[in-house]
Each structure stands twice: as structure tokens, then as C-alpha cells.
Amino acid sequence: MADERRRQFGAYLARLRRDAHKSQRQLAALLCAVSGTQSLTRNEVSRWERGERIPEAWLPFIAEVLGVPVGELERAAAHARGESDGPPFGAAMILSELIPPRDPLAPLATRAGRRIGSDDVANLAARVHGFRLADDVLAGGDLMAPVFRELIAAMRLYRESTHTEAVGSALLAQIGELAQIAGWIASDAGRHEKAEHVYRIGIEAARQAGNGPLVANLAGSLAYQLSNTGQERVGLDLARAALAEAGLDAPSKTRALFFDRVAWAHARAGEAQPAMQALGQAHDALSKADEDAPQWAYWVSAEELEVMDARVFTELHRPLRAVPLLTDVLSRYDATHAREVALYRSWLAVALADANEPEQAAEEARRVVSASADMASDRTASRARVVLQRLRDFEEVPEVRDVLHDHGHVLSA
Structure with a gap:
């Protein structure tokens, strides 16, 4: 367990570094500059990221260089040391495990495709929602092939086309939404490894689009699968991380969904009181539902919360x-x-x-x-x-x- 926690911390640290667009060598040089020492090398950063060591004395400097609250890093380190029995400090440490090591969404060095605009994104959004509605009445085995063809085409469109930054961000969000429904469909068809892979792609797309609630929806969908396939503790940690990733400012309807997934994860783990508490929080959130809920949350309703109550x-x-x-x-x-x-x-x-x-x-x-x-x-x-x-x-x-x-x-x- 201790080795696993250190490995998680290392993956989290590596993710923070990549998000800051720094190499291991660049991070080592920056840490030397802000700390006034020349003793740190790229090899030491590599050891941290492999989980071999925890950079105890370097945490304040890492926080400064990477723009992360030092308290967040310290909580992560405490968890890695085994000093905290609760879940990891928050979403990023768990979600860092889900991001593919090679970004399948990276644009090609030379884009030869056509220029696309908001109408293209709107057309994709309509097709994505069409798959959601189809999933209401058709089973996963019936939808696997078409939804994955659509996802591959959408990813190719993003990588090969030219577009403005705003259009690119909107396209990434639609890829994230399409990946969520594709993962859900694959899971329903019993293709759990394929579902996990596509959820990871969706998480990366949503993160690049800066869409926290969508990241949470994808992570929560994967947490639901894990809870139902014999990985109850991992599913519970991820469900709670998804809720944290969404943040307090997420639309109330989406928070109701995320609380429901936390309730189910607790129930699958045999934890009655936390499950009941999360059910209550889901109902409270839905009672404050606003007009800003994303289209992918169209199905969240009082009736669906009652179903989850009964399942729990x-x-x-x-x-x-x-x-x-x-x-x-x-x-x-x-x-x-x-x-x-x-x-x-x-x-x-x-x-x-x-x-x-x-x-x-x-x-x-x-x-x-x-x-x-x-x-x-x-x-x-x-x-x-x-x-x-x-x-x-x-x-x-x-x-x-x-x-x-x-x-x-x-x-x-």
C-alpha cells in the first residue's frame, strides 16, 4: 500500500509538471533557482515521479514553480507517507492515473485539413446528443460500432483541421462528451477495458477544454464501472475525486448526479451511513437546480434520484x-x-x-x-x-x- 501511494504521488507530480509545460530538466533548474541551491538534478525529479522518493524539503519550492497551493502538495505527500487514511487529497492525484501517457488528441505538426467553425461543432454536438437519446432505448451492443466510428472521426477532425482557439476548445468539449457516451455504451456491452480507455481520452479532452464538470462526469462514469466490477475502493476514491474536480460552482444538477455516484460507490463498499448522507446531498443539490445545467445532464431528475435511492x-x-x-x-x-x-x-x-x-x-x-x-x-x-x-x-x-x-x-x- 505504501509503495502504491508513493507511486500515485509520483504520477500526480508528473502530471502537474506536464500541465506546466516543463521537462524534468527544466523543473530541476527552476527549483535550483528559487531555492538558491544547485544540488538538484533531473535524475532526482525522475525519482520523485517514479515514486521512489517524496520531495519533502522541496514541496514549498515545487508549489511556487508549478503554481500549486502548498497545502495541496503537503496533503498529497502526507497521503503518500501513509499518514492519512482517507482518500487522496483531491481529484488531481487520482485523475493523474487516468491520463494516457501519450496524448491521442495532440494536433499534428502540419495540419492539412480544412478550416472548421462553430457550425461544425454544433453539428457534432447534435450527433453526440443523438447517441445519448439512442442509448435510452437501445443496448450497448447495438450502438458500439457507430459511436466509436463517430469518436474516431471527431478526434481526427480535431487533430487535422485548422480552427480558432475558441472553436478548438468547443470541439474538445464535444469529444469529451462523445467519449463519455461511448464509454457508457462500451461498458453496457461488457467491453470494460475499451470503456476505460475511451473514458481516459474523454478526461484528457475535457481537461484541455477547461471543463471541470465534464471531467467529473467522465471520471464519475468510470468510477461507476469500477464500483460494479470488483474495484469498490478505487471506484469510491474516484467518485469522490470526481465530485471534488467539479467544484462547488458546478451546476446543481450535475452535483446531484455526482453525489448520487458517491452514494452508490459507498453502498458498493458496504458503507451505509456515508451512502445515506450522499443521497441526501444529491436531493439537496437537485432542489437548487439552475438553468445552467449542460445538455448531457438532461436525464437527471427527481425520479432518477429516487431510483438511485432504492438501489442504494x-x-x-x-x-x-x-x-x-x-x-x-x-x-x-x-x-x-x-x-x-x-x-x-x-x-x-x-x-x-x-x-x-x-x-x-x-x-x-x-x-x-x-x-x-x-x-x-x-x-x-x-x-x-x-x-x-x-x-x-x-x-x-x-x-x-x-x-x-x-x-x-x-x-x-
Whole structure:
């Protein structure tokens, strides 16, 4: 653990240096100049960035040269030394782990492409939102190929075209938004490594565009995937880092989303009280929703927060709170969103089983398995297995026995 913390600190320090457009040699020279000593070399900076050493005495000078609050550096160093049991000091240290070592968005040295303007960005934005709306009604396996073709084309457009700085920044933001929906679609299709890779690209694009809430949305999306694929602690740290990255000035609707992801990450980690607190903070944020929310947050609503409430209650084995919420939401949820309906029914089935209502749980389970069989969605397939596994505790109940007889093969899929 100590080695891992030092490695994280080193990656964070390297990221700060690159953001300041300094080489290791240049950083060493600047540190010598401000400290009045000639004892520091590029090799020592390299050792810091590899996590071999923590630059204890140099922290104030590093802060001065790189324009970082010294307190932030000191908190990061304390975490690296193992003196802090909480998450790393903030977003940058965790997010530094997510940035590709080679920037796939770097413009070509010579741009031979056409000059583009705001209309081109607007057209891309319309296509990006079209993919979001398509994801509401189609599964990941159906959308993987077209969304990745669009992302590759958008990245090529940025790298090869000429444009003003403002247009370039707007284009980067759209690439970030497209990467987020592409990552979400890949994750739904069960392509988790591909999803993580594209989330990283999106984070870099959003950071270059100076769009903190979008960085947070991408990081939070990856945190959600990590929490659901056996990396609960990393997912929790990243979800909290995403919230910090967004900042207090982020639109209230987006903060509601980020708090919801923190709540889910706590629930997956088995931490009930912090999860409940984050749910309350999500509702508080949404109650202050303003008009500045980005288009990608169009789906965040009181109804969706209720769904997350119920999912957290189910994860924490509190069925008396989960069942009424899920029953109410499902009674009025848009039936065209078939994947979400199946997913929400899967949590209802588990909550009913926890409430010792196996007959009703079996009824919901049958609906979940039937729906998932017709979808190219790894999420629904995985949830179907979770539900059937939970019902095994009630095999003596006829309704449950029938479901397991009819669909037990799903458990070995």
C-alpha cells in the first residue's frame, strides 16, 4: 500500500509538471533557482515521479514553480507517507492515473485539413446528443460500432483541421462528451477495458477544454464501472475525486448526479451511513437546480434520484425502504426504456427476496430474465444472474423453483 501511494504521488507530480509545460530538466533548474541551491538534478525529479522518493524539503519550492497551493502538495505527500487514511487529497492525484501517457488528441505538426467553425461543432454536438437519446432505448451492443466510428472521426477532425482557439476548445468539449457516451455504451456491452480507455481520452479532452464538470462526469462514469466490477475502493476514491474536480460552482444538477455516484460507490463498499448522507446531498443539490445545467445532464431528475435511492437501499439490504420506491417508479416509468426497466426490476426482485417475499421476487425475476435475453446489454445479463443467484435461497418455494428450472442455465452463461 505504501509503495502504491508513493507511486500515485509520483504520477500526480508528473502530471502537474506536464500541465506546466516543463521537462524534468527544466523543473530541476527552476527549483535550483528559487531555492538558491544547485544540488538538484533531473535524475532526482525522475525519482520523485517514479515514486521512489517524496520531495519533502522541496514541496514549498515545487508549489511556487508549478503554481500549486502548498497545502495541496503537503496533503498529497502526507497521503503518500501513509499518514492519512482517507482518500487522496483531491481529484488531481487520482485523475493523474487516468491520463494516457501519450496524448491521442495532440494536433499534428502540419495540419492539412480544412478550416472548421462553430457550425461544425454544433453539428457534432447534435450527433453526440443523438447517441445519448439512442442509448435510452437501445443496448450497448447495438450502438458500439457507430459511436466509436463517430469518436474516431471527431478526434481526427480535431487533430487535422485548422480552427480558432475558441472553436478548438468547443470541439474538445464535444469529444469529451462523445467519449463519455461511448464509454457508457462500451461498458453496457461488457467491453470494460475499451470503456476505460475511451473514458481516459474523454478526461484528457475535457481537461484541455477547461471543463471541470465534464471531467467529473467522465471520471464519475468510470468510477461507476469500477464500483460494479470488483474495484469498490478505487471506484469510491474516484467518485469522490470526481465530485471534488467539479467544484462547488458546478451546476446543481450535475452535483446531484455526482453525489448520487458517491452514494452508490459507498453502498458498493458496504458503507451505509456515508451512502445515506450522499443521497441526501444529491436531493439537496437537485432542489437548487439552475438553468445552467449542460445538455448531457438532461436525464437527471427527481425520479432518477429516487431510483438511485432504492438501489442504494437494496444494496444495503433495506428492503422496506427499497420496495415501495421501486414499485412506484416502475409504475410510471417510460416503457420504451426497456433496459432501464429491466435493471430496475432486477433491484426490485432482490429487494423482495430480502423482504422474504420470494413469490413476488420470482415474478419479477422472470420478467428480468426474459427482457435480458433480447438485449445486447451485459448490464442486464449480469443483473439477471444476480437475481437468480439470490433466489437460490428459496428453492423450496414452487414459484422460485419453476423460475430456476426454466432459466437456471443463465447462471452458467
